[in-house]
Amino acid sequence: MKPGFTVKAIGLLMAAIFVFPTIVVVGTSFNASTLILFPPKGWSTKWYQEIFTTSKWTDAFQASLKVAVLAAIIAMVVGTLLAFTAARGKLIPSSVVTMLAVLPVVVPTVVAGLGFYIVAVRIDLSGGVLGLALAHSVLGVPYVFINVLAALTAVERNVEEAARICGASEFVTLQRITLPLIAPAAVIGGVLAFIGSWDEVIIAGFLNSPTFHTLPVIIFGEVRSGAEPSTSAVASTVTLVSVLMLGIAAGVPALRRKKLWRKS
Amino acid sequence: MTAVIERDIELLEPQPDKAPGFLARIPRPSFFSWIGIPALVFMALVFIVPLVVILTKSFTDPGPQNFSDAVNSGIFRRSLWTTIKMAFFVTIVCLLVSYPYAYAMARGGKLIVAVLLGALMLSFWTSTLVRTYAWQILLNNTGVINKTLINLGLIDEPIQMIRTNFSVYLGMAHVLAPFTILTLYAQMRTIKPELEQAAQVMGARPSVAFLRITLPLSLPGAAAGGILVFVMALGFYITPQILGSSRDTYIGTAIIQQVQVFLKTGVGAAESLILLGIVLLVLLVAGKFIGIGRILGLNKGE
Amino acid sequence: MTTVRDEIQKETSTVEAMPANETETSLKTAGAWVQLNDIVKLYGSTPAVDGVSLDIPPGQFVTLLGASGSGKTTLLRIIAGFLDATSGQIVIDRKEISRVPVHKRHIGMVFQNYALFPHMTVEKNVAFPLARQKVPRRARKEMIAEALAAVHLTGYENRLPRELSGGQQQRVALARAIVARPRLLLMDEPLGALDRRLRESLQIEIRRLSRDLGLTVINVTHDQEEALTMSDRIALLADGKLVQYGTPEELYSNPSNEVAARFIGESNIFTGTVHGSPRGATLSTSAGQIILPDTASAELNGNEARIVVRPSAVTVVKASAAIDQSVCSMPGTLIANIFAGDSRKVVVDGDHGSELIVRMDASEPFGFEVGEPVVLTWKPSASLAMVA
Numbered sequence: 001m002k003p004g005f006t007v008k009a010i011g012l013l014m015a016a017i018f019v020f021p022t023i024v025v026v027g028t029s030f031n032a033s034t035l036i037l038f039p040p041k042g043w044s045t046k047w048y049q050e051i052f053t054t055s056k057w058t059d060a061f062q063a064s065l066k067v068a069v070l071a072a073i074i075a076m077v078v079g080t081l082l083a084f085t086a087a088r089g090k091l092i093p094s095s096v097v098t099m100l101a102v103l104p105v106v107v108p109t110v111v112a113g114l115g116f117y118i119v120a121v122r123i124d125l126s127g128g129v130l131g132l133a134l135a136h137s138v139l140g141v142p143y144v145f146i147n148v149l150a151a152l153t154a155v156e157r158n159v160e161e162a163a164r165i166c167g168a169s170e171f172v173t174l175q176r177i178t179l180p181l182i183a184p185a186a187v188i189g190g191v192l193a194f195i196g197s198w199d200e201v202i203i204a205g206f207l208n209s210p211t212f213h214t215l216p217v218i219i220f221g222e223v224r225s226g227a228e229p230s231t232s233a234v235a236s237t238v239t240l241v242s243v244l245m246l247g248i249a250a251g252v253p254a255l256r257r258k259k260l261w262r263k264s
Numbered sequence: 265m266t267a268v269i270e271r272d273i274e275l276l277e278p279q280p281d282k283a284p285g286f287l288a289r290i291p292r293p294s295f296f297s298w299i300g301i302p303a304l305v306f307m308a309l310v311f312i313v314p315l316v317v318i319l320t321k322s323f324t325d326p327g328p329q330n331f332s333d334a335v336n337s338g339i340f341r342r343s344l345w346t347t348i349k350m351a352f353f354v355t356i357v358c359l360l361v362s363y364p365y366a367y368a369m370a371r372g373g374k375l376i377v378a379v380l381l382g383a384l385m386l387s388f389w390t391s392t393l394v395r396t397y398a399w400q401i402l403l404n405n406t407g408v409i410n411k412t413l414i415n416l417g418l419i420d421e422p423i424q425m426i427r428t429n430f431s432v433y434l435g436m437a438h439v440l441a442p443f444t445i446l447t448l449y450a451q452m453r454t455i456k457p458e459l460e461q462a463a464q465v466m467g468a469r470p471s472v473a474f475l476r477i478t479l480p481l482s483l484p485g486a487a488a489g490g491i492l493v494f495v496m497a498l499g500f501y502i503t504p505q506i507l508g509s510s511r512d513t514y515i516g517t518a519i520i521q522q523v524q525v526f527l528k529t530g531v532g533a534a535e536s537l538i539l540l541g542i543v544l545l546v547l548l549v550a551g552k553f554i555g556i557g558r559i560l561g562l563n564k565g566e
Numbered sequence: 567m568t569t570v571r572d573e574i575q576k577e578t579s580t581v582e583a584m585p586a587n588e589t590e591t592s593l594k595t596a597g598a599w600v601q602l603n604d605i606v607k608l609y610g611s612t613p614a615v616d617g618v619s620l621d622i623p624p625g626q627f628v629t630l631l632g633a634s635g636s637g638k639t640t641l642l643r644i645i646a647g648f649l650d651a652t653s654g655q656i657v658i659d660r661k662e663i664s665r666v667p668v669h670k671r672h673i674g675m676v677f678q679n680y681a682l683f684p685h686m687t688v689e690k691n692v693a694f695p696l697a698r699q700k701v702p703r704r705a706r707k708e709m710i711a712e713a714l715a716a717v718h719l720t721g722y723e724n725r726l727p728r729e730l731s732g733g734q735q736q737r738v739a740l741a742r743a744i745v746a747r748p749r750l751l752l753m754d755e756p757l758g759a760l761d762r763r764l765r766e767s768l769q770i771e772i773r774r775l776s777r778d779l780g781l782t783v784i785n786v787t788h789d790q791e792e793a794l795t796m797s798d799r800i801a802l803l804a805d806g807k808l809v810q811y812g813t814p815e816e817l818y819s820n821p822s823n824e825v826a827a828r829f830i831g832e833s834n835i836f837t838g839t840v841h842g843s844p845r846g847a848t849l850s851t852s853a854g855q856i857i858l859p860d861t862a863s864a865e866l867n868g869n870e871a872r873i874v875v876r877p878s879a880v881t882v883v884k885a886s887a888a889i890d891q892s893v894c895s896m897p898g899t900l901i902a903n904i905f906a907g908d909s910r911k912v913v914v915d916g917d918h919g920s921e922l923i924v925r926m927d928a929s930e931p932f933g934f935e936v937g938e939p940v941v942l943t944w945k946p947s948a949s950l951a952m953v954a
Contacts, residue, residue, distance in 0.1 A: 003372050078306050115317055239394055
């Protein structure tokens with residue numbers, strides 16, 4: 001049954017409402033005026049020039065990037081190991097592993113943030129890249145875990161057995177067959193972990209210091225105290241990075257598939 | 265035939281036993297069992313330890329009276345009520361708007377699906393903070409909506425939209441609706457269109473076919489999405505903080521206030537535990553009926 | 567009594583004496599001699615394989631045939647090394663290999679769902695065993711080309727598995743299984759996922775290839791037709807036990823018991839008590855007296871026995887026809903006449919509740935109506951008597 005006209009119309013209206021806020025933020029970032037106006041009064045890229053030359057923003061940009069990359073890498077490793085244990089291990093029941101791996105989704109960020117804050121202050125990891133990256137990596141683990149677990153379950157046992165009987169040891173099978181097969185899922189999980197960290201405000205707010213802020217923390221501060229078009233420019237840049245990362249993660253495997261197909 | 269085999273086996277030269285028999289018989293500890301241990305230790309150290317620290321703080325800094333302080337605090341008690349009310353309304357709004365959207369996505373043509381999915385994803389991947397900021401721009405007294413209405417001559421004075429329940433509910437629903445839409449969409453995709461067609465062939469009007477077939481079959485998805493959104497809304501901090509009135513304190517704000525303004529970490533820890541307790545309780549009770557995996561099964565990669 | 571082994575030696579030598587066959591290739595190997603000795607596999611206390619012994623001479627194509635749960639796949643996986651037998655020996659070319667890990671057994675294997683490496687091209691898939699066995703790079707190219715030529719897939723080197731049809735994927739799997747010149751090839755329902763026509767053409771092709779290469783093949787299937795078409799020998803398994811091991815002809819014409827008779831081909835089976843000594847002995851059944859074949863053992867006298875009659879040995883005659891006393895006859899009512907292309911299947915409701923099947927040549931005229939009373943007749947020599 002095709003959806004009727006009313007349903008479609010409501011759907012499209014909602015789609016517009018979904019997209020509109022993003023358009024508004026991007027639009028206001030091109031204001032020529034110092035006021036946040038939409039539609040913008042006069043077009044200018046001066047706010048982008050400002051944010052890419054002011055050390056307040058560039059430092060935060062670097063901090064955010066370092067934290068997010070480190071968090072994503074840790075999450076990829078930890079999440080993948082947990083997925084293997086949940087799918088293949090016999091030592092610890094997979095329900096326990098799964099529970100531990102997805103728990104960060106369940107715990108409200110405010111609660112986890114407070115915990116990270118108390119611990120980080122005590123062991124002097126607050127206000128730096130490492131402390132925040134560790135905290136963020138844990139939040140990214142569920143994304144990697146769920147994706148890799150799904151990919152692992154999709155790897156047919158027979159494929160690994162075929163490798164074994166072709167003469168590959170367990171280790172070579174893992175290296176040449178299983179890991180390449182789950183790699184795309186691990187990368188997608190890693191990108192989700194990256195974006196999770198890249199956008200995160202609450203924990204980053206708990207663990208910041210006068211010299212260490214990430215972009216979302218500064219944006220949040222400005223939004224509360226009074227935003228400027230430069231805030232919109234930063235917000236737009238942050239969003240663009242997220243969307244680009246996801247596009248690459250989802251698009252590259254598809255492109256590679258096409259290329260291989262053309263070669264033959 | 266067996267006689268033949270026995271004779272042949274007897275002909276075998278004795279083979280040197282390379283691996284001692286008793287060692288070979290012990291099942292080797294699986295490679296995958298132990299590679300997970302460092303990861304489990306990592307999760308325990310980085311995630312469980314902070315939660316345990318909150319627990320100890322709440323009972324020892326300065327003592328268990330943190331819980332009575334939290335419960336007796338008027339701000340916290342009001343914040344509980346405000347937050348639960350907000351989460352409830354936001355869940356209802358999310359479910360209401362999700363049905364037409366998910367239905368159009370599950371049953372629509374290629375073009376409409378591409379548009380709806382694209383819009384949903386763009387919105388989903390714009391961070392909560394940025395979207396909330398956008399609503400601030402839109403709903404301000406000098407914001408886009410008020411200005412447009414004044415310019416059109418529909419109103420003389422700006423309508424107070426920001427810092428009201430309306431702005432919080434709107435912003436929260438905007439941020440959280442994608443979760444209910446995606447769970448509902450996933451559920452509706454499992455309902456074969458032939459079922460509705462069969463109902464229509466048997467004389468049901470399209471609306472009746474929807475009400476009698478699709479709606480009941482999609483309820484598990486709606487329930488899972490609704491619970492997820494409800495639980496997420498309980499812990500939200502950013503959106504209520506930016507779009508809400510300073511008179512209305514939400515749980516997240518109350519906790520951060522205790523820690524950062526009143527410097528009572530112990531009370532903040534106690535309040536955190538109460539929030540976590542409510543969240544876990546809702547998840548466990550709901551999980552009994554619809555499965556915890558179904559509620560959490562949604563991930564942004566889908 | 568000539569042993570199985572002697573017979574096989576005769577057969578294999580004839581095969582080798584044959585003139586050069588169509589794919590004369592360096593893929594050719596001497597087949598492995600596989601002996602299974604009292605293999606038992608227990609799951610808890612339930613045996614999945616229950617004391618199976620088999621002697622598979624070099625170069626033979628042997629099919630493990632059985633219903634699901636008969637233990638045939640478990641047995642194959644034990645030979646491959648994916649499962650450890652609870653007890654028993656696996657001897658390949660006089661070496662006990664139970665403790666040899668899978669990847670050192672140098673066995674080729676084809677899986678039901680192809681099990682191709684989805685992220686590798688056809689060429690890389692086929693190259694995989696060569697790389698594992700440290701075949702020098704220079705030699706690989708030619709071996710891959712040869713293996714792909716043997717399965718008629720030359721030119722598909724750069725395709726990915728998902729770009730191939732099911733039949734093509736199974737050919738790639740076959741090429742990958744034989745490229746490293748194993749002496750033993752295992753096949754786990756290799757044709758199970760293919761449609762009927764493809765299955766039949768691949769049956770012939772696999773059979774030809776295995777003969778040309780000279781390797782020993784152990785094939786698992788539940789499809790008796792496939793087993794009969796492809797195998798030198800069939801090992802029929804039921805409930806983890808070896809029921810019968812012999813050539814397709816032996817299994818069809820001389821099933822050792824009721825299980826074998828029911829599994830291979832269609833059968834009409836009568837149960838009753840035997841009266842009289844070998845010549846002229848009869849089986850008293852609820853459906854009447856049935857004359858035993860002369861070959862029946864004298865020991866059956868006075869015991870419960872079964873008589874198996876293949877549907878193709880039975881003739882339908884009019885109820886009024888005169889019947890020779892030396893043939894068996896059974897009255898009944900014709901209840902179905904099913905035209906099946908080259909044959910015609912006739913179902914007759916015996917007067918005593920049994921349902922009997924007759925197979926006849928479809929080109930013969932059929933002068934009976936459904937619902938008509940008829941008599942079924944067959945020569946006692948065309949039937950088979952066995953202990954119940």
